[in-house]
Amino acid sequence: MPRKSYSVEDAAAQLGISYPYLKNLIRDGEGPRVFRLGRRVLISAKALEEFVQQKEELGEDTTISSQPEVQSLGNKTGKGGSNGDRR
Numbered sequence: 001m002p003r004k005s006y007s008v009e010d011a012a013a014q015l016g017i018s019y020p021y022l023k024n025l026i027r028d029g030e031g032p033r034v035f036r037l038g039r040r041v042l043i044s045a046k047a048l049e050e051f052v053q054q055k056e057e058l059g060e061d062t063t064i065s066s067q068p069e070v071q072s073l074g075n076k077t078g079k080g081g082s083n084g085d086r087r
Contacts, residue, residue: 002045003045004044004045005035005037005042005043005044005045006042006043006044006045006048007040007041007042007043008022008023008026008034008041008042008043011032011043011048014048015048015052031051032047032048032050032051033047033050033051034047
């Protein structure tokens with residue numbers, strides 16, 4: 001019988017991305033839909049498939065899209081970062 005749901009960690013493994021990156025996508029509203037079962041946060045197999053299809057249709061590669069985010073964070077802190085503001 002095929003799996004009907006995945007933990008966030010298992011879903012990340014299925015997608016080939018890191019667990020923290022998938023958690024960030026979910027937190028930012030850009031990841032697959034989640035539901036709670038008790039304390040567990042789960043992703044249905046259907047929601048995971050829809051997430052992949054949506055990314056394919058948009059031509060996005062989630063493993064590549066993380067690189068510009070990291071660079072933009074570095075740029076934000078590099079432009080008059082908080083250390084310069086404290087003086």
